[in-house]
Amino acid sequence: MSAILEMTRQITNEVIAPMAAAVDAERRFPKESIEALGKAGLLGLLVPKELGGLGGDLTDLSAVTEIIAAACGSSAMCYLMHCCATAVVAAKATPDQAERYLKPIARGEKLGTLAFSETGTGAHFYSPEIKAVLEGDRFVLNGKKSFVTNGGEADFLIVITNASSPELGLDMIIVDTDAPGLRFEGEWEGIGLSGNNSIALHLEQVKVPATQLVGAEGDGMGLVFQVVAPTFILGVAGVNAGIARGAYETALRHAKARKYADGRSLAEIQAIQFYLSDMFGGVESASLFVRNAAAKAVRGDGDAILHVMQSKVLASEQAIRVTNLAMQVCGGQGYTKALPVERYLRDARAGAVMAPTTEVLKEWVGKSVAGVPLF
Numbered sequence: 001m002s003a004i005l006e007m008t009r010q011i012t013n014e015v016i017a018p019m020a021a022a023v024d025a026e027r028r029f030p031k032e033s034i035e036a037l038g039k040a041g042l043l044g045l046l047v048p049k050e051l052g053g054l055g056g057d058l059t060d061l062s063a064v065t066e067i068i069a070a071a072c073g074s075s076a077m078c079y080l081m082h083c084c085a086t087a088v089v090a091a092k093a094t095p096d097q098a099e100r101y102l103k104p105i106a107r108g109e110k111l112g113t114l115a116f117s118e119t120g121t122g123a124h125f126y127s128p129e130i131k132a133v134l135e136g137d138r139f140v141l142n143g144k145k146s147f148v149t150n151g152g153e154a155d156f157l158i159v160i161t162n163a164s165s166p167e168l169g170l171d172m173i174i175v176d177t178d179a180p181g182l183r184f185e186g187e188w189e190g191i192g193l194s195g196n197n198s199i200a201l202h203l204e205q206v207k208v209p210a211t212q213l214v215g216a217e218g219d220g221m222g223l224v225f226q227v228v229a230p231t232f233i234l235g236v237a238g239v240n241a242g243i244a245r246g247a248y249e250t251a252l253r254h255a256k257a258r259k260y261a262d263g264r265s266l267a268e269i270q271a272i273q274f275y276l277s278d279m280f281g282g283v284e285s286a287s288l289f290v291r292n293a294a295a296k297a298v299r300g301d302g303d304a305i306l307h308v309m310q311s312k313v314l315a316s317e318q319a320i321r322v323t324n325l326a327m328q329v330c331g332g333q334g335y336t337k338a339l340p341v342e343r344y345l346r347d348a349r350a351g352a353v354m355a356p357t358t359e360v361l362k363e364w365v366g367k368s369v370a371g372v373p374l375f
């Protein structure tokens with residue numbers, strides 16, 4: 001195992017796993033997890049080595065999110081959204097942006113996230129309504145974003161907007177969360193990932209220096225498809241493979257430990273063995289598919305994007321299936337908070353509805369294999 005994965009496993013065992021039930025029950029941001037990951041340098045996983053980061057790639061990211069999510073889905077999701085924001089900055093960082101964002105990220109001092117979704121655009125996050133209005137040497141932003149993970153905790157956001165002139169397309173802008181006119185609102189009320197703090201963001205006359213633009217005006221769409229999509233999709237596929245693995249391992253332990261009065265364990269019952277086989281296959285196939293897709297993306301294989309898109313579909317569907325089976329194996333005890341299976345089941349439901357959603361990805365994969373244009 002690589003040093004990065006070994007370190008992730010150690011932090012997960014020592015810090016993240018012991019907090020997971022409390023993060024879920026108290027619906028609170030997993031501060032301890034993020035701090036521990038930061039201290040170990042893992043917030044800088046995607047920061048180049050020459051800037052003090054770990055210089056990791058998408059195979060590392062999907063494996064790291066899988067390990068964390070097997071213990072705590074909320075921690076994994078918060079970590080992933082930070083890594084997506086980091087990847088955007090790292091893709092086109094100016095020397096000033098590298099100094100003010102990437103180096104502190106590598107030291108574990110800054111947390112980021114993506115502010116993409118809007119209520120008006122829903123799953124089609126690449127069609128925002130917010131516009132970057134250029135006034136002299138700064139952009140002025142007005143509008144509302146929804147579902148901002150790490151909301152209220154992040155130090156900076158990557159905000160996707162329409163460029164100052166419609167013909168330019170989309171922009172991505174780094175916005176510090178202490179900017180005047182920026183405020184978060186509400187509480188995360190989702191059924192799962194209870195600690196991910198995905199809340200609404202209001203931007204009222206927020207003035208951002210033009211130097212905060214990532215790349216040039218109009219680079220936003222390229223960044224969506226070349227940077228955010230592979231990073232988020234493979235990361236969230238890893239999260240879902242991890243949630244499935246956590247549920248499977250919990251169910252397996254329970255099946256071996258639960259004994260009836262005659263001394264037989266649940267694991268000795270054939271119906272339960274069928275479920276265990278089914279779960280084992282589901283977890284391993286999801287995990288392997290994600291790993292293979294990530295390796296293809298890193299190598300730049302011609303068919304990488306197809307595998308990347310399908311990896312989220314597959315891992316999200318397996319997470320829902322496997323967590324459901326795990327609850328069946330654990331019976332009434334699984335339905336209560338005596339076991340973490342009900343948490344895994346709730347957490348597993350998010351992946352399929354996070355954009356790009358399962359429906360959108362299936363359409364894109366189907367069109368790609370059939371040779372039909374995507375748009």
Ligand SMILES: Cc1cc2nc3c(=O)[nH]c(=O)nc-3n(C[C@H](O)[C@H](O)[C@H](O)COP(=O)(O)OP(=O)(O)OC[C@H]3O[C@@H](n4cnc5c(N)ncnc54)[C@H](O)[C@@H]3O)c2cc1C
Nearest residue numbers: 114115116117122123147148149198350353354355357359
């Ligand atoms: C836990 C969680 C964390 C999140 N974190 C972030 C974050 O950090 N930053 C961020 O920007 N966003 C985030 N999101 C938002 C997320 O990525 C989606 O944008 C959001 O969930 C879309 O929700 P909606 O209700 O508007 O979906 P809708 O767009 O209303 O979609 C509803 C359903 O219709 C389907 N559908 C819509 N259009 C089509 C189509 N053309 N073809 C087929 N089916 C279609 C969808 O697949 C979905 O099943 C998060 C969401 C969740 C659940």
